[in-house]
Amino acid sequence: MDDKNETVRLGLRENLGQFSLLVLINIFVGMMVGLERTVVPLIGEKEFGLVSKTAIVSFIVSFGVTKAICNLFAARVSETVGRKKVLVAGWLIGLPVPFIIIFANHWFLFDVANVLLGMNQALCWSMTVIMKVDLAGPKRRGLALGLNEFAGYLAVGFTAWVTGYIASVYALRPQPFYLGIGVAIAGLLLSAWLTKESIHHAKLEAKLHHAAPGVATAGNTETPNPRRPSLREIFALASWKDRDLFSCSQAGLVNNLNDGMSWGIYPLFFASFGLGVASIGDDQGRLSRYLGNLSACHRTLQRSLGTEAPHCSGHDCASRGHLAHGTSPRVLRVDRGGPSSGTWHSHGLPDAARGDQ
DSSP states (O other): OOOOGGGOSSSSSTTTTHHHHEEEHHHHHHHHHHHHHHTTHHHHHHHHHHOOOOTHHHHHHHHHHHHHHHHHHHHHHHHHHOOOHHHHHHHHHHTHHHHHHHHHOOHHHHHHHHHHHHHHHHHHHHHHHHHHHHHHHHSSSSHHHHHHHHHHHHHHHHHHHHHHEEEEEEEOOSSSHHHHHHHHHHHHHHHHTTTOOOOHHHHHHHHHHHTTTOOOOTTTOOOEEEEOHHHHHHHHIIIIISHHHHHHHHHHHHHHHHHHHHHHTHHHHHHHOOHHHHHHHHHHHHHHHHHHHHHHHHHHHOOOOOSSOOOOHHHHHHHHHHHHHHHGGGGGGGGGGGGOHHHHHIIIIIHHHHOOO
């Protein structure tokens, strides 16, 4: 049945089936990036003999730059062609990633793989977020985002742990990346066959927002056509002109810098003290699982993007989160027997949870 001919209703309960499907798809999106968390930095050091840590983490730079650029255009493109097409395109782009990693015989191919992975993450993760917000409507956006981040980061952590275990039993590759082939295929099939377009929900919400109560109907989701700001205007507004949006952008920058450090540096750091790949995978997985749990708590309690009164303001939560970011690495101490990674988890991240709550 054509999505346009179906009744358009806003709300989590009204769209529970599609919302749950998008949560599942975002689990697969998180698993794609979790594939590299433990194993790829170790491949650079042990298989390719790279000594420079800068050279080893170059794959994170290619991932981050590509993801940032694609994020800039993904939402605008989805307004024109639809959310579902962008989501499916993201999976098609990500499908070659595990194959490239399995067969790569030069390190620059890992950079190529991560360019594709950055595009995959930008398109797929962004679309699952936007589509959940479309379905949830104005009253449950915070909960929708919390569930999205929870599912994604939980999947990142689980996959980092699983790939570390597989690598400890077999080898750094190809065995850990067989999982990625199945994940990419499953995500593509679910997105192409079962996902329904959600842009009609966004149009209905926009019409309800601009119209008097009771005027708009679900059968007519066309909205007035005010002037749409250009991409340049939106970029300037979010980057420096609006103080609130600037603070959000700055918070995201710092958050991703910390995440990149965890991704690229910690596996090498722990390995230098003799930690096995299975233990490194457990550390990486535990960190991402904590991030997922904190995201769920933060979004569910705060609701700053919805219409409900927040438990604390978005600025307060962001400030406390960055305070935790600044103090957590300081408790990662190095004992004579090796890195005390448990200190990171037992002292740093739960402090962030208490701060957000």
